[in-house]
Amino acid sequence: MPLPSGCSINSAPLDESEDSEPLIENDAVPPQCCSARLNLAFLMFFGFSVVYGLRVNLSVAMVAMANTTDTESAQNSSVISACPRPAGSENTSDAFLQPVGIPQYPWDSETQGWLLGAFFFGYLFTQIPGGYLSGHYGGRIFLGLGVLGTAALTMLTPLAAKMGLYWLFALRALEGFGEGVTFPAMMAMWARWAPPLERSRLMTLSGSGGNFGAFVALPLTGYICQTLGWPAVFYLCGGAGCLWAVFWFAFVSDDPRTHRRISKEERDYIINSIGPQGTGHGWSVPVLPMLLSVPLWTIIITQMCSNWSYYTLLTSLPTYMNDILHFDINENGFLSALPYLGAWLCSMLSGVAADRLIERKVFSITVVRKLFTLIGLLSAAAFLMAVSYAGCSHILTVTFLTLSTTIGGVTAAGVYMNQIDIAPRYAGLLLGITNTFGTIPGVIAPIATGYFTEDRTLAGWRKVFWVAAGINVAGAVVFTIFGTGKIQPWAITEEDGAEAEKDRSRSNST
Structure with missing residues (x-):
């Protein structure tokens, strides 16, 4: 395969030419088992598990924190009881009683919609700076401090709630501000x-920690709320994040060149396979070409569309389970978590495939990127539409x-x-850009859900699911037409071109 500029001797085949073999043979590849790169993936996995636990715990705890029995909604019990209660729960109340001394609001x-969306107001502002700085300095410090800072702030949630709505809103926005650097830092490290x-x-192994964290946190939050009271949720989740940070800073390095426990074989394999694209991008970046890049805007639009349905369910599904299907808080947490177990697996x-x-x-x-995006978005949309017509069937709703x-x-x-396909060196910055736009649905979707419902x-929730499904379909169409996996010309430097020429010379000599 003649290697295009910016590719190294073990680069994956690009679209222009796919009929030649990489120069590094499979038997020269160090095994992943117990390798530094796999250990990094597992640490990231647990880090993002904590991050998403910190992000979603409020959505379940809100059921216990909010006592709506004294509001006007309590006077409209016929509206609240849109669906019959599950068998054996006919005499339970919508209000979730807390241990003595635990406040409810x-x-x-x-x-509630504004409070659930508050996190994303802060999350919007640090994506791009986090990606830019991670690409220049490395992502270790930014990912570590992002998780640690968010965890520490989470432990202040009970105090902020006691002080008032504005304090709680500000705290959640500040948590988002700290967590905003984490995903761009991950991309910069990879x-x-x-x-x-x-x-x-x-x-996908490292990023799937988010789904795993949601799967664990949602039912665990319900159990903790019922046994210890909702404030304990924030103390325990915050403590877990602080503990993770100790291991992260002890064992992680920004670059395989500076890792203290990596083998020489693995270090050389990683450096040689990635080539010059695996170095920092410096202070200057091609801002204008990025702004005019169709592939980049395609990613932005598609992620915004995909995130709408994801964030709608992530923040509002426990409310649906409580208000419409009338599951108790333990069942609510488990059933709200079940989709994320499937998404994690x-x-x-899909990453291996x-x-x-x-x-x-x-x-x-x-083709691979388009195929997996198309399958994911269209299938998700189809089942969301099915949910809107499942009515009060608890089994069908949970299944869909x-x-x-x-x-x-x-x-x-x-x-x-x-992002890492079209511009590996700038992947952290690009993820910061795409995730900034992708976070906008996280702000708007919970608020829109609050208005619709x-x-x-059931009619209000049907609007929620239909809107999410339609936006998913729009994203699938956009990416199918305009998406690409090619490295973009603006991502290639003179150094990359010189390296590619050396690779071609070595290839010709062999």
Whole structure:
């Protein structure tokens, strides 16, 4: 394969030419088992598990924090009881009683929507700076401090709630501000650590920690709320984040060149396979070409569309389970978490499958990214529409919601890693840009859900699911038409060109 500029001797085949073999043979690849790169993926996995636990715990705890029995909604019990209660729960109350001394607050659905969306107001502002600085300095310090800072702030949630709505809103926004650097920092680190033929599996393993964290945190939050009271949720989750930070700073390095426990074989394999694209981008970046890049705007639009449905369910599903289906808080937490177990498994499997398809040259990188994005978004949309017509069937609703989020996890090997395909050196900055736009649905979706469902009826929730499904379809169409896996010309430097010429010379001499 004649290597295009910016590619190294073990780069995955690009779209222009797919009929030659990488120069590093498979038997020269150090095994992943117990390797530094796999250890990094597992530490990231647990880090993002904590991050998403910190992000979603409020959505379940809100059921226990908000006592709406004294508000006007309590006077409209016929509206609240849109669906019959599950068998054996006919005599239970919508209000969730807390241990003696634990406060509850008269927050209506609109107020809850604003509080659930507050996190994303802060999350918007640090994505791009975090990606830029991570690409220059390395992502270790930014990812570590992002998780640590968010964890420490989470422990102040009970105090902020006691002080008032504005304090709690500000605290959640500040948590988002600290956490905003984490995903761009992850992408910047993988630009230096992930060999091209292992990108999908390493990045989906680390990123799938988010779904795993949601799966664990949602039912655990319900159990803690019921046994210890909702304030304990924030103390325990925050403590877990602080503990993780100790291991992160002790064992992680920004670059394989500076890692103290990596083998020489693995270090050389990573450095040689990534080539000059695995170095920092310096202070200057091609801002104007980025702003005019169709592939970059394609990623932005598609991620915004995909995130709308994801954030709608992430922040509002426990409310739906409580207000419409009337599950108690333990059942609510478990059933709200079930979709994320499926998404976790599906995203990891999709990463392995994507790497295999690319490595064996079944499809080009572009086709693989489009295929996985199309399957994930259209399938998720279909099941969301099915939810809107499941009515009061508890079994069908839970099944369709689980299938929607599970199959939606396939997009982890599609659009969500496309930044590192089109510009490896700038991957952290690009993720900061795309995630900034992708966070806008996290702000708007919970607020829109609050408006749609103000009267707590099935008709209101049907609007929520239809809007999410339609936006998913729009994202699938955009990425299918305009998406690409090719390295963009503005991402290639003179150094990359010189390296590519050396690679071609070595290839010709052999």
